[in-house]
Amino acid sequence: MTKSLSGKAALVTGGSRGIGAAIVRRLANDGAAVAFTYASSDAAARALVAEIEGQGGRALALRADSADAQAVRQAVDAAAEAFGGLHLLVNNAGILVGGLVEDYALADFDRMFAVNVRSAFVAVQAALKHMERGGRIVITGSVVAERVGFAGSSVYAMTKGAVASMARGLARDLGPRGITVNVVQPGPTDTDMAPKSEYGERLEPLMALGRMGHDSEIAGMVAYLAGPDASFVTGAALTVDGGYLA
Template sequence: MNNEKVALIFGGARGIGAAIAARLAREGYRIAVTWVSRPDRAETLVTSVKNAGGQALAIRADSADPAAIQSAVDATLHHYGRLDIAVVNAGVLRLGRIEDFQLDDLDATLAVNVRGVFLSVQAAVKRMTDGGRIITIGSNTAVRTGHAGSSVYAMSKAAVAAMVQNLALDLASRRITINNIQPGPIATDMTAAMVEQITAQIPLQRIGQPEEIASLATWLASEESGYMTGASLTIDGGFVL
C-alpha cells in the first residue's frame, strides 16, 4: 500500500482527473485535488474517498493563475507534510478555424494548457520527494490529425509532449520521472453530445472510459514505472481521421 504517499491532482474534480484521484485513493495514496468551477464535484469526490477510509483534500485553484498553483502545492504540503506524485490534468478546450479564432481564446489556451502545466510541474518538483512522479495529461491530437478548428488545442498539447521529453533531463538527477498520457476521446462532460460521431472514427468502435486513463496513470505513479521517463503514451483506441 501507499498510505504514506501523497498525490496532488491539478484539475481533479471531474472527468479524467477525478477518475485518477479516485483510483489513486483506492491504491492507498493520500490525495489532494484542485477545482475551479465545480465545488460540488470536488466535495463529492472527497466525501467518497473519506467514506471508503481514505484521505482527501479539495483546493480551489485556477491553473491559469500562477499564485493559485503555488497555493495548491503549499496547501497540500501544509495538510499532509509531503508530496510524492503530481498529476497535471487541468486544461481548456477552445475550438475555431484560424480565420475566426479569437486572441482571448488563444491566450486562455496557452495560459492553462502550456504555461499552467509548466508552472504546476515547477511548483510541485520544488517540494517533491526525490524519486517522485510527475504525470501530465496531454492529448492524442499532439500526434494525430483531429478536425478542422482544433489547431490551437493540438498545438498546446504538442507543446506539453515536447516539454515532458526535455523536463525528464532536468529531473533525472533526483530520480523524479515525468511522463505524458495522451488520451483520445474519453467519456466525459466534454464529449457527451458527440459520442456517436466520435465512435465512428475509432477502430475499436467505442469511446474510452476515464478509468482506463486512471489505470495507466496509476502505473506511472508506481514504483514499477521507475525506468520510464520523458515518454508520451497515446491511449485512444487507434483513433483515426
Template sequence: MVFGGSRGIGAAIANRLAGDGFDLALTYVSQPDRAAEVVQAINGLGRSAIAIQADSADADAITASVAHAVDRLGMLDVVVVNAGVLRRATIEAFTLEDLDLMLDVNVRGVFLAIQASTARMRDGGRVITIGSNTAIRTGSQESSVYAMTKAAVATMVKGVALDLAPRRITVNNIQPGPIETDLTAAMVPRLRDLIPLGRVGKAEEVASLVSYLISPAAGYMTGASLTIDGGYVL
C-alpha cells in the same frame, strides 16, 4: 496532488490514487460541489482528501495550492497535471483572448504546476501530465490551437524529465483520445465511428495508466508520451 481533479478524467485519477493508498489534494476552478463529491468518495475509501480552489491560469494560485496541499498532507509523492481548457475555432476566427487562455492554462499552467510541485516533492517522486492524442493525430478543423498546446506539453515533458532525473523523479505524459465523460456524452456516437476498437474510452482506463506510471514497475520510464485512444484515426 491532482490539478483539475473534480470531474471526468481528473476525478477518476483521484479516486484510483486513493485506491492505491494515497491521500489526495485536488484542485478545481468553478464547481466546489463536484470537488466535494470526489473528496467524499476518497474519504469513503479510508483516505484523506482536500479540495483547493485554484485557477491554473493564475501563477499565484498554483503556488498557493501546492503550499496548502503540503501544509495539510505533507511532502508530495505524485503529481498529476490534468487541468486544461478547450476552445475551438478556425484560424480566421480564433480570438486572441482564447489563444492566450489556452496557452496560459494548457502550457504555462502545466509548467508552473510541475515547477511548484516538484519543489515540494520527495526524491523518487512521479509527475504525470494529461495531454491529448491531438498532439500526434490532429484531424479535425478548429483544433489547431488545442493540438499545438498538447504537442508543447509532450515536448516539455522530455526536457523536464532530464532536469529531474538526478532526483530520480520520473516525468511522463498520457495522451488520451476520446473519453466518455459528462462533457463528451453528446459526441460519443460520432466519435465511436472514428475508433477502430469500436468504442470510446473510459476515464478509469486513463486512471489505470496513471496507476501504472507511478508504480515501481514503471520506474525506468521517463520523458515518454503514451497514447491511449483505441487506434483513433482521421
C-alpha cells in the same frame, strides 16, 4: 495487502470531474492521500472528498484557477503542507476552446495556453521544492498532439503538443534527481467535455476497438506511471486511445 501508493501524497490539478476525478479516485484507491484543484464546481469537489473519505481515504479539495500562476503555486504548497510532502503531481487541468484560425480570439488563445501549458510548468516548479528522489510527474495530454483529425482544433492541438515536448525536456532536467516525467495521451473519451451521446456516432467508427474510452481507463495509465512498476519510464508519451491512432 499493502496498496501500491500507500504512504504517498499526490496533487491532481483539475480533479473535480471527468478524467481528473477518475484519477483522484484511482490514486486514492491505490492508497495515496490525494489533493486536487478545481476552478468552480464546489459541489462536485465536496462530493468527491466525501466519497473518498467515506471509503477510508484522505482527500483535500483546493479551489484554484489554473490560469492564475500564483493560485497554482499556493495549491501545490497547501497540498504539501497538508500531507507532509509531495510524491506525485498530476497536471490534468485543461480546457478546450475550439474555433477556426481566421476567427480565433487571442484572449481564448492566451487562456488555453495558460491553463493547458503554463500551469503545468508552474506546478512543476512549485512541486520541486517538496518532491524528493523517486517523485513522479504526469501530464494529461491528448492524441491531438499526433493527429488533429478535425478542423477547429489548431490551438488545442498546439497546447497538447507543447506539453508532450515539455515533458521530454523536464525528464532530462529531472532525471538526475530521480524524478520521472511522462505524458498520458487520451484518445476520444466519454466525459462531460466530449460525451458519447454527442460525439460517439462520429468518433467510434474511427476507433480500432469501436468505442470511446472510459475515464477510469485513462486513470489506470496514470496509476501505472505513479506506481513502482514504472520506475524506469520517463520522457514518454503513452497513448490510451482504443486504436484511434493505429
